[in-house]
């Protein structure tokens with residue numbers, strides 16, 4: 358038995374789970390349940406009252422956090438300890454958004470001056486593009502930014518830029534390319550003009566195949582349009598920790614923005630990887646984004662666990678994963694600008710906590726990261742919400758909604774909100790058999806038919822959800838929201854005693870992909886691999902099935 362599953366709190370939670378009444382009853386018994394189980398911080402409100410929790414369950418979860426030394430682990434992360442043990446790295450995305458006068462040390466060196474210098478370089482660059490001072494090879498100003506990157510070097514900047522669409526200063530257009538599928542870049546370049554397009558190449562390692570291939574294609578496109586090799590510097594900048602490779606590749610040294618080992622890819626939008634965000638929204642909005650995240654960092658680092666939003670959310674999520682065997686969790690954004698947030702949290706959480714050994718390398722005897730999925734409200738209500746309401750799986754849900762819309766036309770926002778709140782209510786209370794039967798009163802149906810239909814209309818309820826509200830989606834509230842989910846992910850990893858900051862699982866596929874590529878390019882029939890892989894490779898070479 359692992360340390361975690363043998364703790365007193367874990368054992369007590371196992372027992373306690375079966376004694377909890379239906380949430381309907383919990384609400385009936387406690388008129389103050391919302392006041393008692395909601396929390397405001399960093400311009401966000403978390404309502405966690407619609408969860409299968411009572412005071413005892415909550416206090417046992419906090420005890421579990423204590424027994425697993427969560428507070429100590431939080432301090433270790435913020436103070437720059439090398440908590441990414443398999444790569445011997447600190448985990449300091451929080452330093453990227455910390456106040457300028459703060460000191461954060463990695464191996465005895467304060468990293469803050471370098472962070473500030475990079476922000477200054479970003480600001481100057483953004484201003485020179487916006488003012489038109491930065492010119493393309495024919496002397497024209499930049500109109501289009503094409504960001505090339507993948508994974509953490511793509512999704513953060515893309516989703517944040519999308520979410521902050523109302524804040525774009527409209528000096529430039531933005532496009533994002535990640536996939537190595539040629540269609541992706543070809544379709545983006547169709548709407549761009551080589552004379553006025555700037556490519557922002559983002560790759561921490563500068564060795565990611567997809568990004569290198571897309572960058573080469575972009576460079577060829579520029580040269581084919583008539584630019585010379587010397588002109589490339591006017592159209593390409595890069596963000597990387599591998600300056601040597603980047604210069605060798607042909608990026609002018611002055612056009613390189615640094616990245617550091619102590620920033621993980623999926624936590625990197627706060628670094629120069631966020632340059633596309635700053636280019637689209639302006640540097641002021643980017644700084645507000647950082648400030649919102651920093652505020653949540655302070656809250657996470659200092660608030661007692663019982664009033665700590667990321668800790669509460671992390672423990673609730675773990676409660677369902679480990680004690681209710683909830684295999685998946687859904688994130689539902691009731692805001693069109695936030696439609697990408699489920700995908701962002703999916704990458705953040707699943708790449709971080711999709712692990713099956715503890716820090717010491719022991720195989721785990723408990724579940725870790727759930728499958729995170731989701732989408733945009735209200736669309737999902739007409740599709741997969743059926744399963745969330747009535748399916749056999751328990752799927753805890755997060756509903757995210759700003760109270761004020763950026764586009765307050767007609768009754769749209771009231772209807773959006775009514776759907777959001779109506780869904781959480783329906784999930785919680787469900788519909789009993791007698792309620793379903795009562796709804797059929799007066800219908801011309803036999804008793805047997807009524808019984809059969811009522812059984813189909815029963816909704817078990819007791820289905821958990823969190824609701825996260827903010828006044829309005831702003832750069833600052835978005836920063837706090839993303840930081841909240843980063844720390845929620847951390848909390849779970851800390852209690853599970855896993856390394857949330859490496860991603861060895863993606864490596865084997867990459868290596869085999871390189872081997873397969875060689876085989877695809879070879880003249881010979883492939884016979885050395887398993888029968889399926891041989892056949893698929895040979896079919897591809899033949900070009901027909």
Ligand code: F6P
Nearest residue numbers: 508509510560561562565622863
């Ligand atoms: O393949 C996964 C990954 O390693 C991510 O963790 C990372 O964000 C992404 O690839 C891109 O890596 P890079 O920034 O080095 O190109």
